[in-house]
Amino acid sequence: MSCGTFSGEDKTVSATVSVAFARGFRHIKSYRGPHHPLGMTEFARRVEQVSISGIREVFDAAGEDAINLGIGQPDFPTPAHARRGAIEAIESGQSDAYTSNKGTRSLREAIAAKYDRTYGLEVDPEDIIATSGGSEALHLVLQAHVDPGEEVIFPDPGFVSYDALTTIANGTPKPVGLREDLTLDPAAVEDAITDDTAVFVVNSPANPTGAVQSEEDMREFARIADEHDVLCVSDEVYEHIVFDGEHHPPLEFAESDNVVTVSACSKTYSMTGWRLGWVVGANPRIERMLRVHQYGQACASAPAQYAAEAALTGPQDPVDEMVAAFEDRRDVVLDGLEDAGLEVPKPEGAFYVMPKVPEGWCEEVLERDVVVVPGDAFGANGEGYARLSYATGMEELKDALEIIDAATQAVR
Ligand SMILES: Cc1ncc(COP(=O)(O)O)c(C=O)c1O
Secondary structure, three states, rough: OOOOHHHHOOOOOOHHHHHHHHHHOOOOOOOOOOOOOOOOOOOOHHHHHOOOHHHHHHHHOOOOEEEEEOOOOOOOOOOOOHHHHHHHHHHOOOOOOOOOOOOOOOHHHHHHHHHHHHOOOOOHHHEEEEEEHHHHHHHHHHHOOOOOEEEEEEEEEOOHHHHHHHHHHOHHHHHHOOOOOOOOHHHHHHHHHHOEEEEEEEEEEOOOOOOOHHHHHHHHHHHHHHHHHHEEEEEEEOOOEEEEOOOOOOOOOOOOOOOEEEEOOOOOOOOOHHHHHEEOOOHHHHHHHHHHHHHOOOOOOOHHHHHHHHHHHOOOOOHHHHHHOOOOOOOOHHHHHHHOEEEEOOOOEOOOEOOOOOHHHHHHHHHEEEEEEEEEHHHHHOOOOOEEOOOOHHHHHHHHEEOOOOHHHOOO
8 A cells, every 4th residue: 555545634633523523433544644755665454454543533623721521541640659669760770771571570579469458369470561551461462362363352332452452463353232331241242252252351440431340240251261261351450440349350250261460550540651551361371471572562661660569569548539539520420411311321430431422412512622532432332422531620520511511402
């Protein structure tokens, strides 16, 4: 393919956004470079099949004073003791060199201790790789376990990376719809499994829905991984942001080594910019994932590893305070959306809510300068929904809810 294929990419942002709405955000090409007269060589097919997430395009389209309910990261500072961990490592020269490929032993011990303290799970620090965020961890899992054409089952609507990383791994995406309450039904996963299934992804608390899977569901996911000999990837980056019920990792219930757990400091400690996550799995799996990590990344950023260790081993009150603030906001947002007449499955974790919305609602709300993300940005079954993030201060949220109320009346 020559670069000529990208002609017309210098659209205005608003044109891009209307294209994004029309196409459900799934096929936006982001290339904006110069069109050299001699063109360029072709690109890999599997990369041509993915596009830059359309969510960013919605942000770009919003006015300067817009209230942004599209954001996927906490609006709190990284805890001071985590920052200090990095500062001390930098100043002492400790973080100048590569660490072990898996990450420093002391960080992996801190991660293992967290699993023990939170869930009573015994994890060997040798069975952990520290990664550049949960994103790299998901990439490692799929690269190490998916052969060309093999299927990866994931929730739809679901976090945008599952589909894209499956395609980048040359696998076949198998999105599965959700229950009315927006949780993933283990029976639906089991029905979707074929001889070609390599992996199914579970994400609780979930992006974009805020839904939390029950303990019973998590037991079922573990059973399915055991019985069907398929890998269960449990994406637990929101594991500590739970308001109702409790988070149970499928790892608690698995009797085989067919569960791999992905998590990160990103959301729990408001450390999205630090890029520090991890993957936990049986040692033979870790050794395969390490091959991908070693050649693609060498090791996670050393200063970030020291910050993460300090975050995990230090006081956890900043997490409790943040979660309490999110819960207050969840209640206000839920009331506000219901008062506006919208049907809203009650989110029990993370910091997202996903109401059912009438046709034209997202455009109307965006036009009134409140940024929300149309549900179909997260998969075909997200159509007719919108994702709102409440990682925004209470006053702004209340203002946004008033605007949303008026916008909802306007499109009814
Ligand atoms: C469900 C889910 N998994 C993984 C990630 C990636 O997190 P990180 O920033 O640690 O790469 C995100 C980020 O938004 C997410 O929502």
